[in-house]
Amino acid sequence: MLSFGRLLWLFCCLTFILLSQCTYAKDLKNSCNTCKKITDNFSKEFDRTRKQNFGGGNTAWEERALSKYETSEIRLVEILENLCESSSFDCNHMVEEHEDHFETWWFKRQTKHPDLYKWFCIDTIEVCCPKGTFGPDCNACVGGSEKPCHGNGMCDGDGTRGGDGRCSCDHGYKGEFCLDCIDGYFNELRNDTFSLCSECHVSCKTCTGLTNEDCEECKSGWEEDVEGKCLDVNECSKDPSPCKEDEYCLNTDGSFSCEACDKVCSSCTGAGPDQCLSCATGYQDTEGTCTDVNECEQPDLCPEENQECVNNKGSYACICGSGYKEQEGVCVKLPESGAVLSDDSWFSWLMRYLTSGHDQAKLNEKEVKTGTRPEEHDDL
Ligand SMILES: *[C@@H]1O[C@H](CO)[C@@H](O)[C@H](O)[C@H]1NC(C)=O
Numbered sequence: 108m109l110s111f112g113r114l115l116w117l118f119c120c121l122t123f124i125l126l127s128q129c130t131y132a133k134d135l136k137n138s139c140n141t142c143k144k145i146t147d148n149f150s151k152e153f154d155r156t157r158k159q160n161f162g163g164g165n166t167a168w169e170e171r172a173l174s175k176y177e178t179s180e181i182r183l184v185e186i187l188e189n190l191c192e193s194s195s196f197d198c199n200h201m202v203e204e205h206e207d208h209f210e211t212w213w214f215k216r217q218t219k220h221p222d223l224y225k226w227f228c229i230d231t232i233e234v235c236c237p238k239g240t241f242g243p244d245c246n247a248c249v250g251g252s253e254k255p256c257h258g259n260g261m262c263d264g265d266g267t268r269g270g271d272g273r274c275s276c277d278h279g280y281k282g283e284f285c286l287d288c289i290d291g292y293f294n295e296l297r298n299d300t301f302s303l304c305s306e307c308h309v310s311c312k313t314c315t316g317l318t319n320e321d322c323e324e325c326k327s328g329w330e331e332d333v334e335g336k337c338l339d340v341n342e343c344s345k346d347p348s349p350c351k352e353d354e355y356c357l358n359t360d361g362s363f364s365c366e367a368c369d370k371v372c373s374s375c376t377g378a379g380p381d382q383c384l385s386c387a388t389g390y391q392d393t394e395g396t397c398t399d400v401n402e403c404e405q406p407d408l409c410p411e412e413n414q415e416c417v418n419n420k421g422s423y424a425c426i427c428g429s430g431y432k433e434q435e436g437v438c439v440k441l442p443e444s445g446a447v448l449s450d451d452s453w454f455s456w457l458m459r460y461l462t463s464g465h466d467q468a469k470l471n472e473k474e475v476k477t478g479t480r481p482e483e484h485d486d487l
């Protein structure tokens with residue numbers, strides 16, 4: 108019987124094998140990438156060294172010297188030295204490991220196999236595959252190596268010794284072969300090897316053609332009319348309205364939104380103070396616009412002795428009059444003493460000026476007694 112320890116050991120082994128397979132597959136793709144960069148750089152360096160050691164003259168001696176250099180080991184070494192950035196470990200490692208192969212190609216294979224990438228990366232060190240193929244044996248991608256994924260996606264591991272050849276389809280396409288269309292797209296053209304998916308009309312969830320007459324099913328926010336077209340639902344005409352009391356409804360294609368009424372309205376049909384259906388507390392209808400009510404015109408709003416009424420937008424406040432100061436809920440006279448008094452009255456005048464017109468939000472509640480109606484607490 109297997110002991111727990113043995114089972115654990117087996118489990119760890121399996122995990123390790125799976126993980127290393129995983130990184131191995133990724134390494135295979137990376138190796139091909141590195142190899143491709145190396146051979147690309149080889150061509151660049153090959154071109155760069157073409158004119159080297161060439162004095163510019165034309166003498167027979169120079170011609171001979173040049174042709175000697177062209178195929179020389181000196182030139183090969185010069186190319187190999189510049190293939191990789193010094194910081195790229197993978198690149199340097201691959202070049203060092205396969206220096207013999209570069210030498211073989213340079214002296215013996217170059218003429219017969221001019222494509223270094225094919226000879227080196229695909230056929231010799233076998234880290235890449237021809238285009239449209241993948242995996243250790245370079246099998247054809249799904250959909251064939253000519254047009255992997257039928258031209259509508261990417262084949263996993265395409266051109267490398269890694270991957271599993273499966274397709275990740277481009278947007279609009281789905282299925283193992285990338286021939287089917289996702290919801291919201293339809294097959295404009297289709298046969299066994301070719302598929303073109305185009306986007307449906309914005310009103311369709313699924314469709315068979317381009318217009319809103321070709322919907323199979325309408326998207327939410329749209330509904331079919333008697334002729335079978337998908338038309339926008341006007342959510343705003345619904346009763347009850349989908350918006351809150353102090354919001355108005357804005358219909359859009361396939362949807363709607365709720366926007367806040369102007370603060371002078373308690374309900375409205377649109378933006379701005381002239382679109383109110385009813386005015387907010389503290390405001391009244393004046394020729395179709397909601398305007399502030401001056402509560403202070405009513406008598407005895409501020410009944411405490413020596414209080415003054417100050418109007419503000421949508422409300423009012425009771426503050427102590429000039430020369431008085433709030434103390435425990437009543438207005439008490441400030442001590443009169445020369446310079447101090449004039450300073451102080453100037454100060455209280457300034458305070459009143461600020462609180463009445465310019466700084467209502469910051470009305471100091473300790474200094475003033477505010478007249479509020481119960482429902483106004485929400486607005487403050
Ligand atoms: C190719 O060679 C150049 C120098 O010739 C180098 O700057 C570049 O980084 C190399 N590319 C790679 C992928 O190493």
Ligand SMILES: *[C@@H]1O[C@H](CO)[C@@H](O)[C@H](O)[C@H]1NC(C)=O
Binds near residue numbers: 296297299
């Ligand atoms: C499929 O359709 C494409 C594009 O219309 C065409 O080029 C191809 O020849 C067709 N293939 C077959 C097998 O009918």
